[in-house]
Amino acid sequence: MYRSHTCGELTLANIQQEVTLSGWVQTIRKFGSITFVDLRDRYGLTQLLFGEALNEQLDQTPLGREFVLQVKGKVAERSNKNKQIPTGEIEILVESFTVLNKSAVPPFTIQDDTDGGEDLRMKYRYLDLRRNAVKKNLQLRYQVSRSVRNYLHDQGFMDIETPFLIKSTPEGARDFIVPSRMNEGEFYALPQSPQTFKQLLMISGYDRYYQIVKCFRDEDLRADRQPEFTQIDCEMAFVEQEDVLQMFEGLIRKVFEDVLAKQYTEEIIRLSWEEAMWRYGNDKPDIRFGMELANLKFPAHTFPTKPAVEGIFEGVDFKVFNEAETVVAIAVPGGAEYTRKELDELTAWVKRPQIGMMGLVYIKCQSDGTYKSSVDKFYDSDRLSIIAGKAGAVAGDLVLILAGKEERTRKAISELRLEMGKRLGLRRADQYKLLWVLDFPLFEYAPEENRWVAKHHPFTSPKPSDIERMIGNDPKISDPEKYLEHPYANIKANAYDMVLNGNEIGGGSIRIFQKELQEKMFAALGMDEKEQQEKFGFLLGAFQYGAPPHGGLAFGFDRLCALLGGSESIRDFIAFPKNNSGRDVMIDAPSGVDQKQLDELALKLAPGKP
């Protein structure tokens, strides 16, 4: 028996007990003839006291950091108590010890505040995983999965495994493919999600399905993406959108309670996609703070339900606003104090290529009721007052205005809003604000190919009121310039995203469950009948044999854990993550393989392509 207790459980209640502990040497301190060692394991730290009698053995087998040690001894009360940790009132008077394994000096210190850089810590991930900060993340991840499983179990969901070796159906992201040896020249693909399988399970009558499952996408990796990632994948039959929303509101509230010991009692507000774009310029708005957009000018087709803002810029010869498709503003609370230098820096910030604006217009609403603005030679005080009023600014605030093409400008003002929120400390990691974004467009326009692509995925159903418009019209876009006037441009989807603190944590939809509508959808995305059959013949076939109405949702598990852990980096919440080139630098993968392996797969390397 290697241990009678862990390093996290002994307290004054155990005084005088003979115990055996095993763990890692965290620190060694010598005071005269006495040696103190902090022994660490997953559960905590316990102080060991090596008295004079052990000095001979300690001289022969000196201890070092990260040595694996087994000690036997008696629990004693400590004179110098540490109230910070549960075991801080006791120590072990060591009677005998065994070095179970030695350790070389680690390449960085195993402490919360480590001296190891990211690269070093990735290479020695097994040592990085020893640090408390990382351990806490993985523990939180396990808590989340446990909480999710318990909730879904109580709601009657069944965990059903779907296959990993499936078929390549390129649409959307790139598949990872797996050559088959038994079927020469053919390939499996790794799933980007179990989408079609979970739909088949609904057709099979399984009703409430879930899985916490790895998915794969061979995409160029942005800082916070991984080629393999984990989804909480759920699907329900005989449901409408409202049923799904309520089910997963329940789930997220349960997770908050179980994992953060925090009730999320607030109503989870719902915004239509149009409303989110209108108020925040973003379909995953961070609503921990206000600073909502003032839409001073915008193209009518973008927000068909919103009345145009009349007359603000009329009769003034300021070309930037007059010629812009969109003019949009935010009010920064207390920003009237900004110096010239600070405003210049903000201007430079919006001109960076990532944001891509030509400039920034500001209006300072000064405490004396006057205005100071970069455009005060064009607009008089009354006009500036109207603009500031639209943005909801009061005395002491700063109004920031961007102008340009709709899409870019809206994206830029959204980024600017987030940046100002951050600078003002309004985006606190310990505050959580959830919302639903609903009624997404079903289609997006792909200008390179002059065709429609699915905004969510090809299995998402249109709103019932829009089905006729879809069925009754040809998807072909005869005039690319006027794609917005095509009847498909305004078809709304039965799709929904759950957003937490400005991040999409989950998304889903009510699915198409009728063969004809699915065929129409595939056709709208440019698939002819042959391609439909090749790629999705099994699904179209299944729709013929009694497919029930169904819908579902998938949470990005890595992201959800990161946000609950107060971080925006998913990598910190994955035991063995890959770097930005998709490499696992610890095991050195991917790597070359034997020629024999390639021969068996009937494959040849074709370097230099494409």
Add this chain to the structure above:
Amino acid sequence: MYRSHTCGELTLANIQQEVTLSGWVQTIRKFGSITFVDLRDRYGLTQLLFGEALNEQLDQTPLGREFVLQVKGKVAERSNKNKQIPTGEIEILVESFTVLNKSAVPPFTIQDDTDGGEDLRMKYRYLDLRRNAVKKNLQLRYQVSRSVRNYLHDQGFMDIETPFLIKSTPEGARDFIVPSRMNEGEFYALPQSPQTFKQLLMISGYDRYYQIVKCFRDEDLRADRQPEFTQIDCEMAFVEQEDVLQMFEGLIRKVFEDVLAKQYTEEIIRLSWEEAMWRYGNDKPDIRFGMELANLKFPAHTFPTKPAVEGIFEGVDFKVFNEAETVVAIAVPGGAEYTRKELDELTAWVKRPQIGMMGLVYIKCQSDGTYKSSVDKFYDSDRLSIIAGKAGAVAGDLVLILAGKEERTRKAISELRLEMGKRLGLRRADQYKLLWVLDFPLFEYAPEENRWVAKHHPFTSPKPSDIERMIGNDPKISDPEKYLEHPYANIKANAYDMVLNGNEIGGGSIRIFQKELQEKMFAALGMDEKEQQEKFGFLLGAFQYGAPPHGGLAFGFDRLCALLGGSESIRDFIAFPKNNSGRDVMIDAPSGVDQKQLDELALKLAPGKP
């Protein structure tokens, strides 16, 4: 709202309630102007009664099997009660109905006793999954995973995900490989198991890890193997073999209780590998029945602890026995009644190529105390009596004797024992017998390469008492004829298998945790230092920084579920299995991919190789 209740929950307690149900049409029966429909969902069947008033609508939209139907109506007591099902005392007086989706006539009937052949059911797996028999299997599978997760959670295990895109380290089975686009000419491999990662987690201090996880092996598929399969993968630090055995005895008892509602209170016996081979000829013996082997002659080196059987065949000129390496017998209870024809059939059975024996010797122990034998012209009654006695035969039994080379003969007698057990009805699917097999050999001899291979895997530790023998000797086998005399031949491993009804359901070992011993192990398997570094440098590196003693076990989840479900076929317990060629015939995978995909991966097909 699609339903107020499921099709499995309404009883007499709900009489007079207005309800809404949704489900599939199982059967339609007409009696005059009344139509009865059984509506099915995941939860059960409910009888619907369509009265005369609905006939016009029924004429316009006639129902068919597997149509998806929504009905509103009132719960009423049934006159013709069905006590077999929970809802059998009520029916729904339908007031209105909607056909949610139609169904074509299914290619086979959705019933327990289906008329669909295996191929058809694989192609239409989504329909096969509707059958009760298959649904029960998947429900059992979910119950097992739930039970396992709960037990391991209570024992302090953490579910930690390990990566799927790892490094190819061919040793043992073939890897599936995944070409990397971002790292041209390089490949990931899909894990055959998370072995090295779970060991790293132990080195990282996670102490008790588990995962229910997909694993992959690109092997030629026997009838009951799948290219992707699921393991319950567990690892513990600071444990000895006894700790692991007790932990997982606890787990399996919990699973029996939760899933079969059956206490497994018996002691789980432990047999050494040698004892299992001696008594049953098999390292995964079915101990639901006796019929243990009588070892009449065997090579001394195979069972070093067993004394030779003296003098049985001495002085008799029966070459078959005298020249055989091994002679081994079993006693078949009540078999003395076997006819000539039956014995001929048994002889033919052992001569089949799968068994490969030259013949079968029998001794009938007749009720009058005399013997009748195929070798009674060589052996007199006294001799026959001694042989029968060794086999434990009594009057009325039949002794069956095989002779030949040790390995083949032992395998054959083991098969014969299982076959006779089956014929005698001694292998009942509803009876469960567990045991541990311990002390496996660390190495197996690979004659083709004249080297040692790992019996379990290269991370399994030798028994502490055998470490010296391993470290102190060169693995090279100078004389292939005498490999059994090599000091490595008798090194025992700290490895263990859990066996249920003649099937290995789990296996594991205490691992090597010292760098030097691991290097010696790799060297013994023929890896030079360069290869060791390339393939396992990260693990050898990790061993330098304080690796704790650790060990673990993995259960074959598919097999475990199948056995608990009373079946030997894992395919019935997998939602979307592949066929014997590794194909998913439903989705038609694997399949060809676009040239563009290959170009992006810098790959070319090289047909006809190897």
